[in-house]
Amino acid sequence: MLIFEQSQSGRRATAQAPGSAASLESIPESLRREQPAVLPEVSEMQTVRHYTRLSQKNFSIDTHFYPLGSCTMKYNPRGCNTLAMLPGFAARHPYAPESHSQGFMACMYELQEILKEVTGMREVSLTPAAGAQGEFTGIAMIKAYHDAKGDRERSEIIVPDAAHGTNPATAVMCGYKVREILTKRDGDIDIDALKNVLGPRTAGIMLTNPSTVGVFERRIREIADLVHQAGGLLYYDGANLNAILGKVRPGDMGFDAIHMNLHKTFSTPHGGGGPGAGPVGVSERLIPYLPIPMVSYDGDSYQWLTETEHPQTIGQLTAFSGNASVLLRAYIYAKMLGREGMVRVAEYATLNANYLMKLLTEAGFQAAYPERRASHEFILTLKKEAKELGISTMDFAKRMLDYGVHAPTTYFPLLIPECLLIEPTETESPEDLDNFVEVMQKIRHEAEHQPETVTSAPHRMPVKRLDDVKAARELDLRWQSQES
Amino acid sequence: MPFIPHTADDVNRMLSSIGVDSIESLFDEIPEDLKCGALDAIPTGMSEMEITELMRQRAAADGQPACFIGAGAYDHHIPAAVWELATRGEFYTAYTPYQAEASQGTLQLLYEYQSMMTALTGMDVSNASLYDGASAVAESILMAVRANRKSKSRRVLLPRSLHPAYRKTVQTIVHNQKIELVEVPFDSATGKTDLDALDSYSGDDITALVVPQPNFFGVLENVDALTSWAKANGAISIAVINPLVHAILKPPGEWGDEGVDICCGEGQPLGIPLSSGGPYLGFICCRQQHVRQMPGRIIGGTEDLDGKRGYALTLQAREQHIRRSKATSNICTNQGLMVTAATIYMALLGGEGMAQTAAAAHANTGRLVEKLCSIDGVDTLFDSPVFHESVLRINATPKNVLRSLAAHNVLGGYDMSKEYPELGDAILVCATEKRTEQQIESFRDKLDRIMNRQAKCPVTPKFDQT
Numbered sequence: 001m002l003i004f005e006q007s008q009s010g011r012r013a014t015a016q017a018p019g020s021a022a023s024l025e026s027i028p029e030s031l032r033r034e035q036p037a038v039l040p041e042v043s044e045m046q047t048v049r050h051y052t053r054l055s056q057k058n059f060s061i062d063t064h065f066y067p068l069g070s071c072t073m074k075y076n077p078r079g080c081n082t083l084a085m086l087p088g089f090a091a092r093h094p095y096a097p098e099s100h101s102q103g104f105m106a107c108m109y110e111l112q113e114i115l116k117e118v119t120g121m122r123e124v125s126l127t128p129a130a131g132a133q134g135e136f137t138g139i140a141m142i143k144a145y146h147d148a149k150g151d152r153e154r155s156e157i158i159v160p161d162a163a164h165g166t167n168p169a170t171a172v173m174c175g176y177k178v179r180e181i182l183t184k185r186d187g188d189i190d191i192d193a194l195k196n197v198l199g200p201r202t203a204g205i206m207l208t209n210p211s212t213v214g215v216f217e218r219r220i221r222e223i224a225d226l227v228h229q230a231g232g233l234l235y236y237d238g239a240n241l242n243a244i245l246g247k248v249r250p251g252d253m254g255f256d257a258i259h260m261n262l263h264k265t266f267s268t269p270h271g272g273g274g275p276g277a278g279p280v281g282v283s284e285r286l287i288p289y290l291p292i293p294m295v296s297y298d299g300d301s302y303q304w305l306t307e308t309e310h311p312q313t314i315g316q317l318t319a320f321s322g323n324a325s326v327l328l329r330a331y332i333y334a335k336m337l338g339r340e341g342m343v344r345v346a347e348y349a350t351l352n353a354n355y356l357m358k359l360l361t362e363a364g365f366q367a368a369y370p371e372r373r374a375s376h377e378f379i380l381t382l383k384k385e386a387k388e389l390g391i392s393t394m395d396f397a398k399r400m401l402d403y404g405v406h407a408p409t410t411y412f413p414l415l416i417p418e419c420l421l422i423e424p425t426e427t428e429s430p431e432d433l434d435n436f437v438e439v440m441q442k443i444r445h446e447a448e449h450q451p452e453t454v455t456s457a458p459h460r461m462p463v464k465r466l467d468d469v470k471a472a473r474e475l476d477l478r479w480q481s482q483e484s
Numbered sequence: 485m486p487f488i489p490h491t492a493d494d495v496n497r498m499l500s501s502i503g504v505d506s507i508e509s510l511f512d513e514i515p516e517d518l519k520c521g522a523l524d525a526i527p528t529g530m531s532e533m534e535i536t537e538l539m540r541q542r543a544a545a546d547g548q549p550a551c552f553i554g555a556g557a558y559d560h561h562i563p564a565a566v567w568e569l570a571t572r573g574e575f576y577t578a579y580t581p582y583q584a585e586a587s588q589g590t591l592q593l594l595y596e597y598q599s600m601m602t603a604l605t606g607m608d609v610s611n612a613s614l615y616d617g618a619s620a621v622a623e624s625i626l627m628a629v630r631a632n633r634k635s636k637s638r639r640v641l642l643p644r645s646l647h648p649a650y651r652k653t654v655q656t657i658v659h660n661q662k663i664e665l666v667e668v669p670f671d672s673a674t675g676k677t678d679l680d681a682l683d684s685y686s687g688d689d690i691t692a693l694v695v696p697q698p699n700f701f702g703v704l705e706n707v708d709a710l711t712s713w714a715k716a717n718g719a720i721s722i723a724v725i726n727p728l729v730h731a732i733l734k735p736p737g738e739w740g741d742e743g744v745d746i747c748c749g750e751g752q753p754l755g756i757p758l759s760s761g762g763p764y765l766g767f768i769c770c771r772q773q774h775v776r777q778m779p780g781r782i783i784g785g786t787e788d789l790d791g792k793r794g795y796a797l798t799l800q801a802r803e804q805h806i807r808r809s810k811a812t813s814n815i816c817t818n819q820g821l822m823v824t825a826a827t828i829y830m831a832l833l834g835g836e837g838m839a840q841t842a843a844a845a846h847a848n849t850g851r852l853v854e855k856l857c858s859i860d861g862v863d864t865l866f867d868s869p870v871f872h873e874s875v876l877r878i879n880a881t882p883k884n885v886l887r888s889l890a891a892h893n894v895l896g897g898y899d900m901s902k903e904y905p906e907l908g909d910a911i912l913v914c915a916t917e918k919r920t921e922q923q924i925e926s927f928r929d930k931l932d933r934i935m936n937r938q939a940k941c942p943v944t945p946k947f948d949q950t
Binding site for chain 2: 017320
């Protein structure tokens with residue numbers, strides 16, 4: 001039942017509104033509402049009960065194994081939330097003067113420094129609000145760099161076919177054409193294909209490493225040299241940074257611009273789909289174009305860096321300084337990990353992924369790249385099951401929900417048929433991984449003996465399989481009162 | 485090992501299953517010469533107790549000054565239930581509801597949010613949120629350019645009375661897409677968008693007109709006239725509003741003769757803490773006919789196999805994970821957790837509670853302005869009705885005055901001189917319903933003393949002794 005359907009005219013959560021009615025006489029009648037907005041009229045307890053019950057209809061990291069590939073659904077430490085919400089931080093106005101911001105700015109400055117060190121980039125700006133905005137920032141900086149050199153012929157961004165959809169969409173938002181290149185059967189980029197598209201029109205290339213197919217791009221240095229020789233720059237999509245944290249750094253691989261998904265690698269909450277935070281890091285040549293504001297430190301106090309200090313900046317990306325409270329959570333997490341903890345993130349994420357891949361292949365499932373090491377994630381392809389048993393990856397995914405496991409990412413990357421992209425993360429215990437293997441085996445067993453159980457799954461969720469086609473054809477995007 | 489559960493036995497068992505002798509061998513595909521050594525510049529880890537102490541000190545160092553700054557971020561009361569519920573693990577640690585059957589909580593909540601936003605704005609549809617108000621304006625402009633197929637100019641009129649940070653953000657985001665942003669001046673007496681200046685564009689090919697309400701000065705714009713102008717000139721109208729005060733103000737769906745085409749803005753006043761400017765909540769609503777041009781996630785109602793009602797992501801064919809380079813935007817996430825808070829806030833307050841809160845902020849700002857204007861050398865700059873912010877002219881250098889006030893733990897407003905030098909010495913002040921009589925009184929007294937002293941000693945003292 002919707003909260004609107006519990007509404008009773010005249011009912012209110014009275015404790016939540018200011019006591020006395022205030023006069024509105026100075027506001028012209030013509031600018032005011034004629035009718036009050038039709039919002040729910042419910043008590044405080046009804047509201048609390050309703051949203052508590054709604055929350056119970058969700059899978060989440062706190063309640064379920066959530067091996068959603070490319071999303072790094074690891075434990076979000078509670079301490080990070082508690083401390084980021086301390087009244088002094090929660091109440092700080094974005095335009096508070098530096099005199100009343102030194103505590104907050106110290107955290108931001110130190111976070112910039114930590115991210116620089118762990119990525120090997122020269123400078124970092126924290127302001128992009130999410131990974132996609134970080135990507136936009138990176139490509140906009142590359143554009144600004146070429147423009148500043150008067151190099152206006154460069155109109156193309158190269159993107160591998162396995163890339164996240166955000167990559168080509170970002171390139172277009174920055175005014176570029178997209179050139180796709182193929183991934184070879186071993187998961188690495190086809191270097192010959194790359195050489196064919198490189199040229200005077202190349203503005204840059206967008207890469208994820210380890211790539212979206214879950215393997216480390218071994219010839220990355222060669223790729224970097226080729227792109228640089230052609231006059232292009234390299235953009236690193238930080239979606240998979242968790243796999244290499246403290247092991248190998250994008251700056252050392254030759255990247256010029258990177259974004260980091262702090263909601264993945266630095267464990268800030270995913271919140272039902274955001275907010276994220278997507279700080280960017282750059283090599284020497286892109287420093288002038290970094291987005292503002294940033295924080296500097298003169299040994300005595302912290303200052304904001306704005307257009308005044310960075311006249312060539314691409315500008316600001318949100319009204320203030322990005323998702324500050326997410327950045328605080330990432331800072332707290334980074335401080336708790338320390339340098340030794342960061343390396344362990346990559347090590348145990350990789351250990352878990354390789355262990356799980358091994359167990360699943362031993363159980364007879366087909367890995368997409370069996371000859372390769374898994375990074376922090378790997379791909380299974382269920383094309384054999386689809387062909388022989390008539391059970392699609394979607395059916396497997398839906399049945400997993402019945403067994404209390406959130407499905408891995410399905411049908412991405414697009415180039416691998418019937419695929420599951422599985423990312424267990426470092427915070428899961430081996431028992432949870434063993435359980436996942438059992439679940440996969442159970443579902444396959446069901447598929448062999450009672451396939452309709454699988455094809456009509458899920459059975460134990462609040463709803464059965466939903467009709468997406470109806471949702472798109474007969475648009476129903478809001479509740480409407482009976483009278484209207 | 486913080487947050488890693490493995491015992492030494494676990495590791496050994498796992499390595500032997502994989503068939504390698506060390507964790508390091510799992511990284512053998514990475515060229516040896518690429519690997520980094522120890523990250524010396526990063527300090528060693530802290531326990532929760534240690535980091536708690538550090539963060540408490542830092543939070544305390546920023547004090548909790550009495551805040552009279554608004555300028556796009558407002559210090560409203562947030563009911564305790566809002567964040568108690570929003571930080572429940574089932575909301576806080578879920579992700580984008582790709583598996584709809586295991587995400588009905590988030591999906592239904594987003595559907596309720598869309599319903600509340602359309603009720604408030606008088607629009608047909610709402611998406612499930614964007615990053616913040618400023619980026620929502622940028623996305624609205626890009627959407628208008630796609631939606632207005634008759635217009636070829638890609639020319640968008642932006643009033644100078646729109647938040648300066650929003651104008652800058654728009655510039656950053658749309659600048660590579662060959663869109664021309666034209667600034668429309670405001671009337672220096674009223675602080676409203678200058679209709680005569682706007683009329684000079686009548687008959688031109690204009691793709692879209694942005695209409696803020698209230699505008700950055702707190703002033704209420706002639707929204708009906710602006711919306712009608714856009715309609716008459718074939719431009720898409722984009723309202724930029726504060727959703728809380730629209731519990732009182734006329735919804736954009738009713739502006740002019742037919743309402744605006746797109747309505748966007750900042751949802752922070754709906755239960756989201758100031759928290760240094762983010763994360764906040766950008767929203768965007770529009771007319772039904774533009775829904776396929778809307779960026780971001782959209783939730784739709786549907787049925788399951790048994791005909792039972794449920795909710796799912798819909799119209800995904802607009803989005804980057806399907807359309808790649810042809811998507812409406814590169815946006816991937818929304819601000820789910822902020823939407824959760826805002827939805828609970830709106831449910832708790834209801835239309836009437838929100839209207840009362842907005843009215844109380846309006847009245848409080850009225851009281852503040854009256855008190856401050858009783859000081860010699862302080863006066864309102866515009867002779868127009870305002871909602872809960874007002875521009876005051878002060879007979880002193882704003883920067884110095886605000887610094888002196890801050891030394892007394894009062895954040896006395898936003899200094900207008902950098903972004904609006906044409907206004908002279910002026911500050912933008914705001915008193916939400918949270919500011920007490922006592923705080924307002926104390927602000928007045930401090931400002932009075934500072935102004936008096938500056939009048940006697942107009943040269944900026946080298947060391948501020950306040």
